[in-house]
Each structure stands twice: as C-alpha cells, then as structure tokens.
Amino acid sequence: MEQIQGTSQPSVVINWRDPRLYQIVTLGTLLTYGLLWLKFEVSFPQIAVTIGTALLAQYAATGLVGLASFDPKSALISSLSLCLLLRTNDLTVSAAAALLAISSKFLLRRRHKHLFNPTTLALAVVLATGFGWISPGQWGQVAWFGFFIACLGSLVVTRAARADVTLAFLVCYVAFLVARALWIGDPLTIPLHQLESGALLIFAFFMISDPKTTPDSRPGRITYALCVALTACYVQFGLFRPNAPLWGLILCAPLVPLIDAWLPGPRYEWPGPSPDNRPPPPHCFRC
Amino acid sequence: MKRWLLAVLTLTTGLFLWTGEALAFCGFYVGKVDTKLFNKASEVAIARHDDKTVITMANDFTGDAKEFALVVPVPTILKKEQIHVGDAAVLAHLADYSAPRLVEYFDENPCRREELMERRSMDAMKSLAPAAASPRTRDKALGITIEAQYTVGEYDILILSAKESAGLETWLTEHDYKIPNGASPVLRSYLTQGMKFFVAKVNLGEQAKLGLTHLRPLQIAFESPKFMLPIRLGTVNADGAQELFIYLLTKQGRVETTNYRTVRLPEAQEVPLYVKDRFGVFYRDLFSQQVTREHGRGLFLEYAWDMSWCDPCAANPLSAEELRSLGVLWQEPQGRGRNGVLPQGPQVFLTRLHVRYDATHFPEDLMFQETADRANFQARYILRHAWAGTDSCAAAVTYRRQLPERYEREAQTLASMTGWNIEDIRREMHLASQGPIGDEKTWYQRLWGN
Numbered sequence: 001m002e003q004i005q006g007t008s009q010p011s012v013v014i015n016w017r018d019p020r021l022y023q024i025v026t027l028g029t030l031l032t033y034g035l036l037w038l039k040f041e042v043s044f045p046q047i048a049v050t051i052g053t054a055l056l057a058q059y060a061a062t063g064l065v066g067l068a069s070f071d072p073k074s075a076l077i078s079s080l081s082l083c084l085l086l087r088t089n090d091l092t093v094s095a096a097a098a099l100l101a102i103s104s105k106f107l108l109r110r111r112h113k114h115l116f117n118p119t120t121l122a123l124a125v126v127l128a129t130g131f132g133w134i135s136p137g138q139w140g141q142v143a144w145f146g147f148f149i150a151c152l153g154s155l156v157v158t159r160a161a162r163a164d165v166t167l168a169f170l171v172c173y174v175a176f177l178v179a180r181a182l183w184i185g186d187p188l189t190i191p192l193h194q195l196e197s198g199a200l201l202i203f204a205f206f207m208i209s210d211p212k213t214t215p216d217s218r219p220g221r222i223t224y225a226l227c228v229a230l231t232a233c234y235v236q237f238g239l240f241r242p243n244a245p246l247w248g249l250i251l252c253a254p255l256v257p258l259i260d261a262w263l264p265g266p267r268y269e270w271p272g273p274s275p276d277n278r279p280p281p282p283h284c285f286r287c
Numbered sequence: 288m289k290r291w292l293l294a295v296l297t298l299t300t301g302l303f304l305w306t307g308e309a310l311a312f313c314g315f316y317v318g319k320v321d322t323k324l325f326n327k328a329s330e331v332a333i334a335r336h337d338d339k340t341v342i343t344m345a346n347d348f349t350g351d352a353k354e355f356a357l358v359v360p361v362p363t364i365l366k367k368e369q370i371h372v373g374d375a376a377v378l379a380h381l382a383d384y385s386a387p388r389l390v391e392y393f394d395e396n397p398c399r400r401e402e403l404m405e406r407r408s409m410d411a412m413k414s415l416a417p418a419a420a421s422p423r424t425r426d427k428a429l430g431i432t433i434e435a436q437y438t439v440g441e442y443d444i445l446i447l448s449a450k451e452s453a454g455l456e457t458w459l460t461e462h463d464y465k466i467p468n469g470a471s472p473v474l475r476s477y478l479t480q481g482m483k484f485f486v487a488k489v490n491l492g493e494q495a496k497l498g499l500t501h502l503r504p505l506q507i508a509f510e511s512p513k514f515m516l517p518i519r520l521g522t523v524n525a526d527g528a529q530e531l532f533i534y535l536l537t538k539q540g541r542v543e544t545t546n547y548r549t550v551r552l553p554e555a556q557e558v559p560l561y562v563k564d565r566f567g568v569f570y571r572d573l574f575s576q577q578v579t580r581e582h583g584r585g586l587f588l589e590y591a592w593d594m595s596w597c598d599p600c601a602a603n604p605l606s607a608e609e610l611r612s613l614g615v616l617w618q619e620p621q622g623r624g625r626n627g628v629l630p631q632g633p634q635v636f637l638t639r640l641h642v643r644y645d646a647t648h649f650p651e652d653l654m655f656q657e658t659a660d661r662a663n664f665q666a667r668y669i670l671r672h673a674w675a676g677t678d679s680c681a682a683a684v685t686y687r688r689q690l691p692e693r694y695e696r697e698a699q700t701l702a703s704m705t706g707w708n709i710e711d712i713r714r715e716m717h718l719a720s721q722g723p724i725g726d727e728k729t730w731y732q733r734l735w736g737n
Contacts, residue, residue, distance in 0.1 A: 039551070089662055130539065133658035137545045140584070184479035185452075185472050189650040193546065240512040242545045242656045 019154065020073040023206060026150045027080035030143070030198070034084065038143055041135070046094045047083045053095040054079035057102035065106055074118075075102055081119040081206055085199055088132035097122040097132070105212070111260075112267065116253050117210045124250045127243065134243050139198035147198055151205040162209040164218055168225035170204050173245070176233045203245045215256055217265025224259055227252045319386035319601040320570045328530040331516065332378060334614030335657070336538050341508045341614025345378045348502055352441075352489040355502065356464045358520060359485045360477040362511040364434045364446050372440030373504040377609045381534050383602035385590035385639040387552070387666035389566045390599055394673055398680035429454035434483060441494040442505060447484040451475070455484070463488075467523045477517070508614065516653040522646035528583075529645070533653075535638040536610065538617050541591045541660040542638040544653055548585040549640065552577060552666045553704050559697045559716050560670050569668075572705040574641065579706075583648040590639035591664040599667075610635055636661060671697075694718055 031047070034040035058075035061067075078101045086097055101118035108115040126132040139147075155163045177191035208214070208228060215221045232248030235241050322328055330345035348355050426433060430450030437444045449455035452475035459466045464486060477484075487505060521529050535542040543549040553573070562569045577587060594604050605613075615635050642653070673690055676683070698716055702709040 038548075087658065087660070089660060130659050133656070133660065135543060135545075135549075135658075137543065137547050137549065140548055141582075185475040187472070187650065193650050197546075240514070242654070 018073065020077055022154045024073065024076050024080065026147075026154055027077065027084065027202075027206070029150070030147055031080060031083055033143060033146075034138075034198075038138060038140060040084075040138065041087055042083055045091060046088070049091045050082050050086075050094045050098045051076065051079040053098035054082075054102050057099050061102065061106045074105070077206065078102065078118045078122075081202055082122060084202060085119070085134050086123060086126060086132050087135055088126070090131065093126060093131045097126050100125060110257055113256070114210075114212045115256075117207045117213045117249065120207050120246055120249050120253075123243075123246055127246075134199055134246070136197045136199040136242060139196065141196060144196045144198055144201070147201050151201055154205065162211050162214055162221065165214050165221040165225045166204050166209045168222040169208050169229050169245075172226050172229035173200075173204075173232065176229065180233075180237065199243070200245060203249070208245075208249055213253065213256065215259040215263065215265070216267055217260075217263045220259040220263035220265060223263070224252065224255065227255060319383065319388045320567055321386070322382050322532050325530040325571065325574075328532060329521075330378060330382065330532045330534070332381060332534040332536065332613050333516070333655075334536040334610075335514060336617040338510050338512050339508070339614075339616075340511060340514070341506060343373050343378060343504050343506045343613055345375065345504050352491060352494060352502065355489045357485075357487040357505065358459065358464055358466070359507075360482040360517045360520070361446070361485045361507060361509065362482055362513050363509050364448070364483050365485065365507055365509060366435070367437040367439065369508045370437060370439045370444055371506040371508070372442065373506045373612060375501065375503055377605070377612055378504055378534075380602060380605055380609060381613070381637075382532070384597065384600075384604060385534065385592070385637060386601045387570050387589055387668070388599065388601045389563065389668050389670065391563070391670035391672060394671065394686075396674055396676050396678060397682040397686040398676075398678045426458065429458050431455060431458045438490055438493060439505075440503060441489055441497055441499055442487045443490045444485065444487045447486060449474075449478055449484070452478055459486070470520060470523045473519045473523055476519070482517075506614070514655045514657070516655070518644055518649060518652055519646075522644060522649060527645070528643045531642050531644065533638075533640045533642070535640070535655070536594070536613060536615055537636050537638070537657045538634055539661075540636050540658050541588075541662070541664075542640075542655050542657050543588075544586050544640075545656050546651055546654045547649070548581065549588055550577070550581055550585040551588045551664060554664065554666050555669065556700050556704065557669045557671050557693075557697050558701050558704075559694070559712065560672065561715050562668070562701065563670055566668075569701075569705060570666075572707065574643075576704060576706040578643050583643070583645070586640045586642040586653070588638070588664060589641050589666045590637065591660075591662070592637055593661060593663065594635040594637050691718070 031040075031042075035042070054075040055072055058072060059070050062070045079098050082094070082097055082101065086094065088094060088097075101122035104116055104121050105114050105118050108121075123134065127134065155166070174191070174195065177194055178188065180186075181188060181191045208225065215224050228245070228248045230248075231251050232244040234244075235247045236244035241247065322330060332343040332345075334341045334343075344357070344359070431454055432448045433445055434448050435444075435446040447455065447458070449458070452471045455474050455478065456466055456471045474484075485507060489502065516533065518529075518531070521531075558569070574587065578585070594610065597604055617634075642649075671693075673693075674686065694716055695713075695718065698709060698712045698718060701707060701712050
C-alpha cells in the first residue's frame with residue numbers, strides 16, 4: 001500500500017466524486033444494452049474508431065496546449081455520446097466527428113470556456129453536411145425508462161453542479177409538450193410518447209448540462225435552458241424538423257457569453273485533474 | 288501511458304485499413320410474398336425530395352363503389368392539378384420489386400470443394416457464403432368550408448376546412464362518410480394543427496364512362512416540411528390492428544421513423560426446404576412473431592435498396608416513367624448527355640416499411656426522416672439443398688455427418704422466427720425428435736437418468 005501511494009502520480013488519482021465517472025459508466029452501459037438488445041446500428045469498428053480518435057485527439061491537444069496532465073474522461077463522454085447518437089456507414093465520418101468534437105474544445109473558446117458542447121457541434125456538422133444521421137426513435141420504452149432512472153440517479157449520486165440547467169430544460173420542454181397536447185385536444189399519451197427518446201435524455205443530461213458551455217450563474221443557466229427549450233419547440237413544431245433539441249442548443253450557444261455578461265457568476269472547474277483547461281483565471285473556484 | 292496510446296493508435300488505424308469483404312447476393316430467386324396475404328392491408332407510396340411530396344394511395348376496395356369513401360388529413364389546400372389518379376399496375380410493380388423473397392442454393396460436391404480449397408486461399412471460400420337545408424347553408428351552420436371541389440377520374444373530391452371537429456364529424460356522417468365513433472378528438476387535433484381534409488367518393492357516372500371495374504390509386508402532390516403519414520383516424524375504429532405497407536422513394540437514402548422504432552426483419556436465414564411450398568404463411572407468421580417481440584410498437588424494414596438494380600430480383604426495377612408517375616422528379620431526363628453519353632436514370636432509393644398498428648401502441652402519427660444510409664437490405668430467406676452425391680472422399684463423409692446438425696439448426700431458426708412448434712417442424716422435415724427448444728435435461732436428470 002505504501003509503495004502504491006509513494007508512486008502515484010497526480011494524473012492517475014481517481015476522484016470518485018467526479019460526476020464524469022458516473023456518466024461514463026451510464027453511457028457505457030447504455031451502449032452495451034443498445035448493441036445487444038436494441039440492435040443499434042453502430043458497428044464495433046465505428047465504436048473503436050470514435051473512441052480511439054477522441055482519446056488520441058485529447059492526448060495530442062494536451063501536449064500541444066501544454067496542460068499539466070492527460071485526462072481521458074471528457075473525451076470518453078463525448079465519444080460515447082457520439083457512439084450512441086451518430087449513425088454513419090463511413091468510418092472516416094466517425095473519426096472526423098470525434099476529431100471535430102475534441103478539437104472544438106481547444107479551438108473554439110472564449111474566456112476559458114468552450115463555445116459549443118463538443119458532441120453537439122460534431123453532430124450538428126455531420127447532420128448539416130448529410131454524412132450521417134441520428135435515429136431518435138430507436139430506443140423503446142424499457143431502455144428509455146431505465147436510462148431515465150440512471151440519469152436521475154446520476155444527479156443525486158454526483159450532486160451534479162449543473163442539474164439546474166437539465167431540470168429547467170426538461171420542465172420547460174415537458175410543459176410545452178403537455179400544453180400543446182391540451183391545446184389541440186390530444187390525449188396525454190402523445191406528449192408522453194414524444195418524450196420517449198433516448199436522444200432527448202442524452203441531450204438533457206449530458207449535453208446541455210456541460211459545465212464548460214453553460215452560463216456561470218444559476219439565473220443565467222435557467223434563462224439559457226428556457227431559450228434552448230423554446231428554440232427546440234419551434235424547430236420541432238414550427239419547422240417540423242427532427243433532432244430539435246440539438247438544433248436548439250447549437251443556435252442558443254452564442255447567447256452564453258451575453259448571458260454571462262448580464263448575469264455573471266463563479267466559473268466551474270471539474271473536480272480533480274483538469275482535462276482540457278489552461279490554468280484557471282484568478283476568479284475561478286474549485287469544487 | 289504511451290503503451291496504451293500505441294494500442295489505441297494501432298487499433299484505430301488498423302480499422303481504417305481493414306475493409307470488410309462485400310458479399311454478393313446470389314442464389315436463385317424462387318418466391319415472394321404478396322401484400323394481399325395480410326388482412327386489412329393498405330399500401331401507400333411516398334416520393335419526397337426538398338419538401339415536395341407525392342403520396343399515392345392504393346385502393347384495393349372490392350365492395351360496392353357506392354360505399355367507398357376516403358378521408359385523409361392534408362397539410363395544405365390542394366388545387367385540382369395537385370390531384371391525380373394513378374396506375375394500380377405501377378404500385379403493384381413496386382410491391383413485387385420490394386417483396387420479401389425466398390432464394391435457393393444447391394450445395395456442391397464437397398469432394399470437389401476440397402480440391403478447390405487446396406488450390407485457393409481461404410479468402411476465396413468466404414464468397415461461397417450467402418449472402419337538407421340548402422347544402423351551403425347547412426355547411427355554414429356546421430362551420431364547414433368546402434375549400435375546393437373537383438372531379439378527377441372516377442373520383443369526386445372535396446377539400447374541407449372546418450372551425451370545429453364536431454361540425455366536421457356531423458358533416459361527414461351526413462354525407463355518408465363512415466366516421467367511427469370517437470373520431471372527433473382526432474379530427475380536432477388535425478384541425479387545430481391547421482390541416483385540411485381531403486375527402487373522396489366514387490363518381491359512379493364517371494366510373495361507368497371510363498369503363499373501369501376497379502378503383503385506381505389516388506395521388507396527391509404538395510409541398511410541406513411535414514414528412515409524416517397520418518394514421519390516427521385509422522386507429523379510432525377499434526376493429527383490430529391495421530396493416531400498412533409504406534414505400535418511400537427518396538434521393539439520398541433510407542427512410543426511418545423518428546418517433547417509433549424502425550426494426551430490420553431477420554434476413555438471410557437458412558430455413559427448411561419445405562418452407563418453399565408455404566412461403567406466404569411462413570412470412571406472415573414470421574412478421575407476427577417479430578411484432579410480438581417488439582411489443583407491438585415497431586415498424587419493420589422489409590427492403591431498402593437503390594432502385595437501379597436488385598439481386599436477386601423479385602421483379603425488375605421500375606422504369607424511369609413508372610418512377611416519375613409515382614412522383615420521382617428530382618432528376619429530370621435531360622436528353623442526350625455530353626459526348627453522346629446516355630443520361631443516367633434518376634437516383635432513387637426505395638425503403639419499404641411494414642407496420643401493424645393500433646391506437647394503443649401507435650398513439651401518434653408516423654413521423655419520418657431521410658437518412659444518409661444507402662446500404663442495401665432485403666428480407667431474404669434461404670433454402671439450401673444438400674448435395675446428394677455418392678462420393679466417399681473424407682470431405683463427403685464429414686459433410687454427411689454434419690447434415691443432421693444443420694437440419695436441426697434450420698428447424699430451430701424456423702421455430703424461433705415464426706413461433707411454430709419445433710416438433711411439428713421436425714416432423715415435416717422428417718427429423719428425429721430432440722425435445723422442445725431449451726428443454727435440456729438438468730444436471731440431476733443427467734446424473735440419475737430420469
């Protein structure tokens with residue numbers, strides 16, 4: 001034991017309170033379930049290329065930017081999310097999406113924050129260019145419910161710092177769906193059915209809640225979540241396009257610096273070794 | 288750290304260099320499934336590109352033409368030129384082209400194969416795998432507006448909008464459109480969403496004039512961002528589940544539903560030879576079994592293919608004229624191409640979906656999206672005839688020894704896919720009974736032999 005403690009490096013110390021560990025386990029379990037039971041149309045080579053490219057890109061960027069240590073957690077979350085959502089028949093597209101996701105964290109920054117959630121940006125670019133697609137209807141009730149419980153559990157277990165943005169988005173989005181159903185006289189089974197999308201849960205619990213892309217203050221985050229939810233509703237029911245929350249998040253991302261200027265707050269830092277940050281600014285606090 | 292990075296790098300690069308071997312579909316085509324095998328089946332073809340949509344609704348109505356009435360929610364008011372009467376033969380051709388199919392293979396002499404193996408590499412072997420008041424006043428009282436009224440071919444068509452669903456329901460009932468009880472909330476939902484109603488009846492005079500004995504498919508063309516198929520009116524009537532075949536013609540790739548699971552049917556499975564004589568029943572039971580496995584909630588992919596070819600062909604691909612008649616106009620023929628090269632046919636990808644739906648499992652209309660997936664898929668089942676020669680080389684002996692195992696595997700595959708009784712299958716195949724699937728003896732039964 002003494003020997004282990006003596007040789008441990010800071011970069012391999014595992015901080016069990018880091019919510020990203022729980023997220024990795026949840027996403028990994030879901031991917032396994034999807035592959036084995038739901039026959040997700042994602043191949044083993046695609047998974048390996050996505051995760052491999054993301055880790056390599058993270059490692060390369062760590063060296064290039066001169067970060068203190070390599071931390072694979074964020075890259076794993078981004079690549080697992082891509083594996084769960086992105087469908088393509090071309091391994092090059094999988095690799096390009098992973099590369100785009102990770103490099104965007106280092107290239108598209110403003111005041112030590114990412115401009116876009118990495119997974120969202122990669123998905124939006126692939127969808128817009130027509131090289132891939134998302135299959136939001138492929139989940140089924142059992143997987144959706146299990147995943148929902150796991151996601152809620154993650155909020156409780158990890159006391160996630162950005163649960164407010166997830167909850168605000170879900171409350172607003174669900175309220176809109178229910179209000180619309182009541183307005184047009186649809187039974188409530190329809191909004192419930194509309195919520196049964198695994199893609200929506202990944203979006204709400206893993207993408208919009210990314211502390212690196214959300215406003216710093218709680219009022220700012222709630223404002224931001226409402227903007228995303230309303231934009232998503234417009235894309236879904238006004239433009240009749242699929243993957244509406246994703247487009248809502250991309251369109252609203254440029255609002256974050258404005259919201260931060262209007263409603264400033266303390267900056268978030270991941271617990272433990274920082275994965276992709278340059279040294280934090282003096283006003284940062286650490287959880 | 289470096290070591291695992293090297294491993295990741297090697298794996299990632301290796302996967303790029305690795306190319307899966309393309310398996311050619313081959314074998315002799317022996318049969319296909321007729322859509323009429325399914326009760327209460329409707330067929331719809333949708334051609335769509337850049338929001339321009341053409342829907343062709345097949346009409347297999349066989350009763351008295353007087354009784355025929357069709358009510359379809361549509362997103363816009365349709366002009367007369369947007370409504371057309373199509374050719375039933377084209378839709379039938381589309382159904383035949385994309386039908387689930389049965390192919391057969393004949394095993395070759397294993398002795399000769401053994402010789403071949405000696406000469407060729409193992410790679411070559413892979414390719415052997417198979418791959419009352421005045422009408423207007425009354426309408427006003429009910430809040431109904433007849434937006435347009437046309438006679439197209441043998442059909443009288445009205446485009447209706449309404450202020451409220453109860454009025455619309457009353458109007459439809461008064462005009463002999465058999466609207467099931469409880470349709471009012473569904474009508475209301477469509478009306479609030481700004482949809483209009485396309486209603487059609489047969490004009491008996493026109494039908495007699497045209498000398499038609501059957502009803503031709505109705506076609507509507509419109510431009511709308513909504514890529515969907517309204518099915519809710521069909522579910523109001525609680526008279527069991529409805530069967531629907533949807534043929535989607537697009538430019539880019541396969542179409543899937545965004546609000547329900549789109550599931551690929553089991554394909555390329557080897558089944559016992561006796562299935563050849565009852566392929567229709569086999570496929571019907573297989574489909575029902577898959578519906579049950581998905582808890583009645585999925586749509587099933589039966590065919591996804593680039594329409595320029597097929598392998599094996601259940602019917603020839605549709606001609607450019609046939610495709611155009613279904614609404615494929617994204618690649619107009621442009622005469623002779625440069626340097627005398629003939630212009631290419633339209634780039635069309637066909638997706639055939641099959642769904643069994645009811646109100647409980649399908650509360651919402653079907654919403655679609657076109658994907659970039661151009662991978663081919665077909666519901667294809669294989670009959671593999673055993674080699675019947677008398678050679679006695681070592682390979683032939685091994686081949687004969689392995690046959691019972693293969694027959695048993697085919698029996699179990701068939702039982703699993705269709706839900707048929709395994710004992711009945713074995714009896715049909717003249718196989719010795721091995722007990723039901725999964726009925727293996729426990730360790731203590733094996734211990735004491737009881």
